[in-house]
Amino acid sequence: MKDNKTAVSVKNLIKKYDSAGNITCAINGISLDIAYGDFLMITGMNGSGKSTLMHLMALLDHPSEGELIIDGNDVSKLHEKNRIGLRLRLLGYIFQEYALIQELTALENVMLPAQMLDTFPKAKKKAEILFKKVDLEKKMKRLPSQLSGGEQQRVAIARSLINNPRIIFADEPTANLDSVASKHVLDIFKKLNKEDNITIVMVTHEPEELAYASRVINLKDGKLHVK
């Protein structure tokens, strides 16, 4: 069942980088609405602006111009303190390189964001449930270095889910995985989208992965490109 409310709304978004006086426009006036319940895939060539757009929508970076509305709130000029709150409670982010803390076990990595809001036992209980969801309950006490790439990415997925976010951003989550591991990750996303109604926004290079999406957009030179 889909929620009619808009999860993310981007209006004329621009992101410029100034490198020693050379201005590069990575995102050049993109406007886009993502509804709750969407499974949106973003494709495009290297340097098309896919990751930059993801970083902006996931509040990891600030736009140069334009409007960014998340869950009905304008967050374009939001103070970092409030952005942290949104990242913690509303959004989940999955990096291409897993981005796990190497000194923490898989379980501790997943529990970490929950410990900002819950007690240790409660966070642990929530994390253990998520490990079942990503089919890793037997390896949750291992360190990231003791897990395969696919397993680390599933830990990263569990971590992104720990505070029950409504939107998950995944930046090429299967780029470093073999086909079996990639399918496993995509199946989890599909299940999360279908069963838990979590909005998924994912960047991919792989055409065969597009079948999982309910909607696909293509970027070229920082702009939406209609094929």
Added chain:
Amino acid sequence: MLNELKLPFYLAFKSIIRGRKWTLFLTILLMSVAFINLIFVSALFNGIVAGSNQQIIDTLTGNVYIAPKQGIKYIDDKEKLLENVRAENGVTAASSGFQIPGEIERNARTGRWPIIAIDPNEYAKVINVSDHMYQGKYLDVNDEDQIIIGRQIAGGTDVEMNSTSLKGASVGDKLNVNFNGIKKTYTIKGIFYTKFIESDSRAFITERSLASFAPTMVGKATAVNIKTPNDKENSVMSEVKGLAPDTDTFLWTEAAGLMKSVSGSFTSINVLMTIVGVIIAGVTTFIVIYVDIVSRRRQIGILRAIGIKPYIIVANYVILAAVYATLGILLGSLIFFAGLVPYFIAHPFELPLAEAVLNLTPAEYFFRVQIVSWVAVISGLIPALIVTKTKMLDAILGR
């Protein structure tokens, strides 16, 4: 909020138990070296000053001494004064000496040095010249024609005042002593060497010997020396003040002479070296923590990306710095108190003034503990603040 507050401790704890053990060990070792550097120099200078001061007390004056008022030559009834002094609380021992002006001659070399008539047994309880016999023996009460002289009088190629000494007098040699016209010949019974020049520039004869050529001086003294525990010398001084007429009472510090300015200089150098030590400790800690934090820059970026508040990340590193500092201080203290201090007690620094051991008061130790702790906290705080202020994506993507 309480959950949040626990998080920095949790992260620091995990970082310590799961981090690289060698890196942790080397970090703690470096911190301990910085701490030892801070306490060692201070302890050494303290030791030199304390050693020299103790030399004055042990070999020259005692903790407190009583002397005739200016213009008065002697303490008339020394036995009564000694009896009264010994009865006072805190007095460990008391003894007297009668200093006679005299010229010593040997093999046509002459010089004027203080010659002091003593009761050898009682004097040894206050002034420990008897423990520093370099050659021969200490005086006996019944000795009459025997004298003991300091090494600065006897002379020798390694003696500081050799040029004005008797240039190589040794035990058994005869010395002619002229006490303002009264001439007497003594045999050198012993040569003492306290390593404190002023003490080693004196000679001692017995009271019995004094009585043989100046019987009217029996029962008189030019000084009464009092031994007390070092922490009771002030109270003893006020107790014994005024026990005999026409006398003044002094602390050993009054006789410190040149050592006063030497001690003052050492104290100034000590302060300077402490400042240098603090800077070294600060820079070392800063580098250690900074390198540690910079190597975890990506991790800090990830923590921020998943919603961990910056103050938690900063607090995590401040706690880590405090833990490094605490463990460094503990290791440094262990090396210092269980290794260096006993070693230097067994093998003291041989200085011209005295033998010095490491000497650090609890107050000085805790002051330096505080310095290193604060420096560590600040050294953890600054780089953590810098890294948490950098752009999140730059930290994560290593740009």
